[in-house]
Amino acid sequence: xxxxxxxxxxxxxxxxxSTTSSQPPQNPRKKKNKIEKKRRFSDxxxxxxxxxxxxxxxxxxxxxxxxxxxxxxxxxxxxxxxxNKRARWKSKRTEQEYRKLKDEYDNLASRxxxxxxxxxSLQIELQKLxxxxxxxxxxxxxxxxxxxxxxxxxxxxxxxxxxxxRGDEAKPSYSNEGLEDREAMxxxxxxxKSYEDREHQIQKMEKHGNEHVEVPLASVxxxxxxxxxxxxxxxxxxxxxxxxxx
DNA sequence: CTGCTCGGTATAATTACGTCA
DNA sequence: CGTGACGTAATTATACCGAGC
Numbered sequence: 001x002x003x004x005x006x007x008x009x010x011x012x013x014x015x016x017x018s019t020t021s022s023q024p025p026q027n028p029r030k031k032k033n034k035i036e037k038k039r040r041f042s043d044x045x046x047x048x049x050x051x052x053x054x055x056x057x058x059x060x061x062x063x064x065x066x067x068x069x070x071x072x073x074x075x076x077x078x079x080x081x082x083x084n085k086r087a088r089w090k091s092k093r094t095e096q097e098y099r100k101l102k103d104e105y106d107n108l109a110s111r112x113x114x115x116x117x118x119x120x121s122l123q124i125e126l127q128k129l130x131x132x133x134x135x136x137x138x139x140x141x142x143x144x145x146x147x148x149x150x151x152x153x154x155x156x157x158x159x160x161x162x163x164x165x166r167g168d169e170a171k172p173s174y175s176n177e178g179l180e181d182r183e184a185m186x187x188x189x190x191x192x193k194s195y196e197d198r199e200h201q202i203q204k205m206e207k208h209g210n211e212h213v214e215v216p217l218a219s220v221x222x223x224x225x226x227x228x229x230x231x232x233x234x235x236x237x238x239x240x241x242x243x244x245x246x
Numbered sequence: 247c248t249g250c251t252c253g254g255t256a257t258a259a260t261t262a263c264g265t266c267a
Numbered sequence: 268c269g270t271g272a273c274g275t276a277a278t279t280a281t282a283c284c285g286a287g288c
Contacts, residue, residue, distance in 0.1 A: 039281095083275075090275095
């Protein structure tokens with residue numbers, strides 16, 4: 001808040017002569033002699049010190065003596081000024097680095113949130129497809145039972161509408177709805193390509209019989225080989241979710 | 247407007263401790 | 268190994284400013 005460089009100009013001007021206050025501390029710790037009151041350096045002194053600090057943050061002893069002579073300061077004062085300047089410069093740099101890192105972190109966090117949302121919607125989609133597949137498999141199992149029963153009958157089984165379609169060729173009526181769903185999804189899904197791949201898998205799975213279901217499903221689940229619970233867990237280690245990005 | 251106090255900030259200086267020739 | 272010079276980090280003491288009354 002208070003830089004105050006401009007405001008203290010006058011009081012500094014008169015300090016140029018009186019800056020030789022820094023005798024070795026006779027009374028270390030507290031209770032300074034009133035005579036050796038702290039004086040701020042003049043603007044001119046500060047300018048010179050800053051100028052030299054820019055080119056070299058540490059002073060050679062000879063340069064220190066020379067500078068002290070030039071500015072009318074004690075060499076000790078020059079050394080202390082450089083020490084304090086280095087400390088201020090370091091904390092300033094630390095603050096800048098902190099801000100930079102924080103920005104990077106915020107960016108990553110927001111990307112992470114977006115991906116998390118996307119992952120959740122994909123999980124929902126996967127669940128839907130799994131349910132649909134399960135229905136399909138169950139439907140086929142039922143139909144084959146019906147067919148078997150019909151074959152055992154002498155009459156040829158005209159009483160049941162279920163015998164109109166067989167597991168190999170007939171599709172359950174919800175497949176059309178599914179198509180509509182899929183089209184709707186296509187319209188706003190950014191990962192259309194991978195979605196199509198998955199659809200292809202599902203269709204393949206639907207075509208095959210009961211015994212083939214397990215294997216493709218397992219491969220589908222490989223898409224989610226990263227443990228979702230660990231990803232969603234806020235307390236997970238950074239390396240864990242950094243691995244996820246790569 | 248002037249003067250005073252108060253709280254916050256900047257900075258000169260001190261202290262403690264580590265490193266190295 | 269002891270020593271002195273010099274470094275950093277933490278802290279203290281003082282100067283200075285703006286706000287509020």
